[in-house]
Amino acid sequence: MLKLLKIGQGQSAVVLTCDRCGKRIDNPNVACYTWREYHRTHIDEDAQLHSLKELVTYPLYVDDGKLFTLHKGTCFTQFQAANGGSEYRWPLVELVYLPGLLINNLGMTFAYAEAQFHLLDTMGV
Numbered sequence: 085m086l087k088l089l090k091i092g093q094g095q096s097a098v099v100l101t102c103d104r105c106g107k108r109i110d111n112p113n114v115a116c117y118t119w120r121e122y123h124r125t126h127i128d129e130d131a132q133l134h135s136l137k138e139l140v141t142y143p144l145y146v147d148d149g150k151l152f153t154l155h156k157g158t159c160f161t162q163f164q165a166a167n168g169g170s171e172y173r174w175p176l177v178e179l180v181y182l183p184g185l186l187i188n189n190l191g192m193t194f195a196y197a198e199a200q201f202h203l204l205d206t207m208g209v
């Protein structure tokens with residue numbers, strides 16, 4: 085989950101926390117992001133979903149599109165079990181890819197994002 089932490093003398097930091105344990109994620113190598121997807125076989129068994137499947141393809145399989153950030157291992161496993169478990173597919177993507185994907189999908193360049201970061205840093209925000 086994306087959160088704002090208050091630190092120091094009125095300063096704040098935008099951070100990611102684990103959606104299972106709530107702790108701050110400060111090492112991208114031990115974390116991942118995921119979302120829920122319907123199993124294709126379940127959609128085929130449900131007549132209403134099956135008719136929708138004929139109108140829409142891939143997006144139908146994504147369950148509301150909410151993204152979860154989690155520590156790998158126990159947090160990931162426990163989060164899955166508490167949120168539908170094997171009833172859904174749970175793609176696991178390394179967290180290290182997320183910032184680059186966001187920069188790209190926001191229509192920015194890495195150089196522009198870096199320049200804005202340094203500008204913000206000089207303002208003490």
Ligand SMILES: [Zn+2]
Nearest residue numbers: 102105155159
């Ligand atoms: Zn965790």
